[in-house]
Amino acid sequence: MNFTGSIPSHSTTVRSLRSALILAIALGMVTGCHKTASSKTAADSTAPAAAQLPPAPTATLVAEPLAVDLGQSVVLNWRTTNATDVTIDGLGSVSPNGTQTVSPSSSTNFHITAKGVGGTTEANIRVTVRVPVAPTVPADSSDSANGSNMGSETVFHENVQDIFFDYDSFELNAEGRASAIKAAAYLVAHPDIRVIIGGYCDDRGSAEYNLALGENRANSAKTALVNAGVATARIRVVSFGKEKQFCAEDTESCWQQNRRAQFSLDR
Amino acid sequence: MDSTPHTLRKRPAPFRPAFALLLLTLAALIARPIRAQDNIFTGTNSGVSSIRIAVADFKPVGSDAQTSEFKKTFDVTLYADLASAGIFDIVSKSLMPSGTPGSPSEIKLPLYASEPTNAAMVAFGALGEVGGKLIANGYLFDAKNQQYPQVIAKQYSEAPSEDSARQIAHRFADEIIFRLGGGTPGIAESKLYFVKMTGNVASNATKEIWEMDYDGANQHPITHLGTISISPRVSPDNTRLAFASLGKYGFQIKMYSLLLNRYMNFPTGNGSTESPAWSPNGNELAYAAAPNGSFEIWISDLNGTLGRRITSFRGGNVSPTFNPRSGAQIAFISDRTGLPQLYIMNSDGSGVQRLTDGGYVSSPSWSPNGQFLTFAWNRKYGPGAPGGQDIYLIQVSSGAQGGYNIVQLTHDGGRCDFPTWSPDGRHIAYANSSDGRADHMRIWTMLNDGTQRRPLTGFGADMPNWSWK
Numbered sequence: 001m002n003f004t005g006s007i008p009s010h011s012t013t014v015r016s017l018r019s020a021l022i023l024a025i026a027l028g029m030v031t032g033c034h035k036t037a038s039s040k041t042a043a044d045s046t047a048p049a050a051a052q053l054p055p056a057p058t059a060t061l062v063a064e065p066l067a068v069d070l071g072q073s074v075v076l077n078w079r080t081t082n083a084t085d086v087t088i089d090g091l092g093s094v095s096p097n098g099t100q101t102v103s104p105s106s107s108t109n110f111h112i113t114a115k116g117v118g119g120t121t122e123a124n125i126r127v128t129v130r131v132p133v134a135p136t137v138p139a140d141s142s143d144s145a146n147g148s149n150m151g152s153e154t155v156f157h158e159n160v161q162d163i164f165f166d167y168d169s170f171e172l173n174a175e176g177r178a179s180a181i182k183a184a185a186y187l188v189a190h191p192d193i194r195v196i197i198g199g200y201c202d203d204r205g206s207a208e209y210n211l212a213l214g215e216n217r218a219n220s221a222k223t224a225l226v227n228a229g230v231a232t233a234r235i236r237v238v239s240f241g242k243e244k245q246f247c248a249e250d251t252e253s254c255w256q257q258n259r260r261a262q263f264s265l266d267r
Numbered sequence: 268m269d270s271t272p273h274t275l276r277k278r279p280a281p282f283r284p285a286f287a288l289l290l291l292t293l294a295a296l297i298a299r300p301i302r303a304q305d306n307i308f309t310g311t312n313s314g315v316s317s318i319r320i321a322v323a324d325f326k327p328v329g330s331d332a333q334t335s336e337f338k339k340t341f342d343v344t345l346y347a348d349l350a351s352a353g354i355f356d357i358v359s360k361s362l363m364p365s366g367t368p369g370s371p372s373e374i375k376l377p378l379y380a381s382e383p384t385n386a387a388m389v390a391f392g393a394l395g396e397v398g399g400k401l402i403a404n405g406y407l408f409d410a411k412n413q414q415y416p417q418v419i420a421k422q423y424s425e426a427p428s429e430d431s432a433r434q435i436a437h438r439f440a441d442e443i444i445f446r447l448g449g450g451t452p453g454i455a456e457s458k459l460y461f462v463k464m465t466g467n468v469a470s471n472a473t474k475e476i477w478e479m480d481y482d483g484a485n486q487h488p489i490t491h492l493g494t495i496s497i498s499p500r501v502s503p504d505n506t507r508l509a510f511a512s513l514g515k516y517g518f519q520i521k522m523y524s525l526l527l528n529r530y531m532n533f534p535t536g537n538g539s540t541e542s543p544a545w546s547p548n549g550n551e552l553a554y555a556a557a558p559n560g561s562f563e564i565w566i567s568d569l570n571g572t573l574g575r576r577i578t579s580f581r582g583g584n585v586s587p588t589f590n591p592r593s594g595a596q597i598a599f600i601s602d603r604t605g606l607p608q609l610y611i612m613n614s615d616g617s618g619v620q621r622l623t624d625g626g627y628v629s630s631p632s633w634s635p636n637g638q639f640l641t642f643a644w645n646r647k648y649g650p651g652a653p654g655g656q657d658i659y660l661i662q663v664s665s666g667a668q669g670g671y672n673i674v675q676l677t678h679d680g681g682r683c684d685f686p687t688w689s690p691d692g693r694h695i696a697y698a699n700s701s702d703g704r705a706d707h708m709r710i711w712t713m714l715n716d717g718t719q720r721r722p723l724t725g726f727g728a729d730m731p732n733w734s735w736k
Binding site: 168203205206207208209211212213215216219222237238239240241242243244245248250 | 467472474495497498511513516517518539541542555557560561562582583584585586600602606607627629630643684703704705706730
């Protein structure tokens with residue numbers, strides 16, 4: 001039996017009971033708990049059993065933040081005492097105390113093992129990685145009956161969202177690029193979908209020139225999709241200029257809603 | 268210090284009226300050079316004072332009940348045609364001698380030649396139904412020439428109808444304008460094509476192409492496509508109408524025969540095509556097309572074949588318009604330097620010149636004599652910028668100093684767009700929305716110096732295009 005381990009900081013409870021049974025429960029809590037342990041408490045609580053042995057190692061492992069989007073990084077921070085050999089799964093042998101920045105590609109349990117003369121201590125931390133999941137095509141019987149595999153309109157619009165443009169511009173901004181990447185991921189996962197990109201402009205300016213601007217906006221969106229792996233042949237571009245207004249108020253928020261590349265299924 | 272009491276003595280001095288007068292005179296002197304930019308010679312105010320013309324109500328002939336209605340339409344139309352021609356000083360109705368002379372034997376010219384009428388010319392005549400026909404005898408007499416006063420004597424005969432009465436008045440007016448206006452044909456028989464919007468801008472708007480007489484009468488639809496059709500352009504011979512219409516492949520140019528009342532083929536592929544423009548010989552069409560994703564100016568024949576691209580700048584090149592005099596130049600709008608500006612080039616694409624120096628330019632229209640372009644311009648374009656979009660006129664040939672003369676024709680009236688020249692070059696029709704809302708656009712006409720503005724339509728009318736004759 002392994003008597004080593006770190007004790008949670010609710011140490012008043014632990015101290016008052018001082019029983020091996022409670023200690024075992026406390027040990028059980030260690031694996032799922034990432035609170036900083038106090039070595040003083042650990043030494044006190046294990047004193048009767050471990051009096052003859054060298055002090056057992058302690059190990060704590062924290063991650064900041066605990067949940068990230070795919071591609072973002074996490075800082076791991078660990079502290080050990082009385083350990084001669086510290087390893088973290090996936091990182092190998094590490095120094096007794098340290099930090100490391102990692103970019104996990106999926107949700108990961110980081111596991112630290114601290115070995116010392118007094119025994120072995122382990123600690124865990126789970127980092128959740130939010131990976132955009134390509135939704136599966138619902139087995140829609142009506143679509144199958146039509147011989148098409150376009151998926152539902154609702155799911156399409158959830159994943160392929162309008163791209164909005166800055167004033168008198170047809171270049172994708174950061175938000176637009178993110179929308180395009182998400183849209184492309186869905187379209188790549190659903191190769192049967194053909195898409196129409198409509199280019200729209202706000203109400204100001206000339207009708208004839210805005211048809212050109214709308215065309216350029218739709219083409220910018222198309223280029224972003226093509227660069228992200230969607231076949232050109234699946235995309236059709238239509239400029240509506242300022243002829244199909246989404247709203248008709250003279251406000252910046254309304255103009256913004258009108259300055260867009262809008263995606264729809266090309267059935 | 269002795270300067271202090273000096274100043275104190277001066278300060279309470281009253282602001283004398285004489286000084287105010289001096290200030291006003293100074294202000295007037297300063298103001299004059301600013302207005303002096305408006306001295307572009309457009310032919311309307313050419314230094315010769317307008318001919319003073321008296322237009323007598325026509326004498327009814329016969330006792331048909333309808334005649335008085337037709338005569339009323341005729342009188343109103345003739346008066347309005349001559350009043351709006353831009354070359355006459357028309358005698359107001361209250362200064363007219365009493366009576367309706369119906370023939371040369373009934374008119375007493377000295378009454379018209381003397382004060383207060385003081386007319387140089389008199390138009391008069393008789394109108395009535397004779398043998399199932401509406402007959403009008405129209406005369407134009409020189410009031411100061413007692414011996415040989417007759418300038419025009421014309422008889423018109425049409426099927427009796429309200430429309431006939433109006434058309435006869437237009438033809439008689441055009442005859443008078445042609446004779447007295449330096450040989451330039453009148454425009455009373457010309458037409459305007461325009462876009463009529465129905466429904467809500469933000470949801471279910473449809474736009475059809477409509478036609479009306481030059482004075483706003485007789486408004487009726489040409490297309491019934493139930494979609495959005497814009498940019499109507501009538502051919503120089505009035506037989507065809509080209510416009511852009513929203514279909515499966517976006518906006519594409521359609522061709523409609525006004526003689527056959529049906530659509531004709533105009534294939535331009537699957538890409539967007541828009542803003543058509545007729546060459547003055549009627550054999551070619553310039554337009555903006557985006558077969559490769561970027562709008563450029565193209566020219567093709569009337570079958571849509573033999574298309575050739577004449578600009579090559581990525582971005583937007585739209586709204587071409589031929590020099591109607593020569594056909595050798597094209598004005599167009601391009602955003603190659605940022606916001607859309609006005610350019611001219613030779614019709615083979617060479618010799619590109621920019622004519623405007625900033626702001627946001629749209630909708631160029633070339634004057635029939637080839638000397639001027641009119642266009643819509645928002646000089647201080649941008650969010651929160653002052654000023655609006657107004658109609659401007661520019662002299663296409665550069666002046667002695669090498670610059671281009673530019674005149675602003677509308678001021679502070681809301682959003683103005685789509686100016687289009689009348690065939691005689693004396694008028695410009697345009698669309699205006701006083702509050703800027705698209706559904707509040709209506710079509711107006713004015714003389715080419717910006718005066719005599721009057722609306723031709725109600726709300727929801729946009730993009731006028733005046734026929735070539």
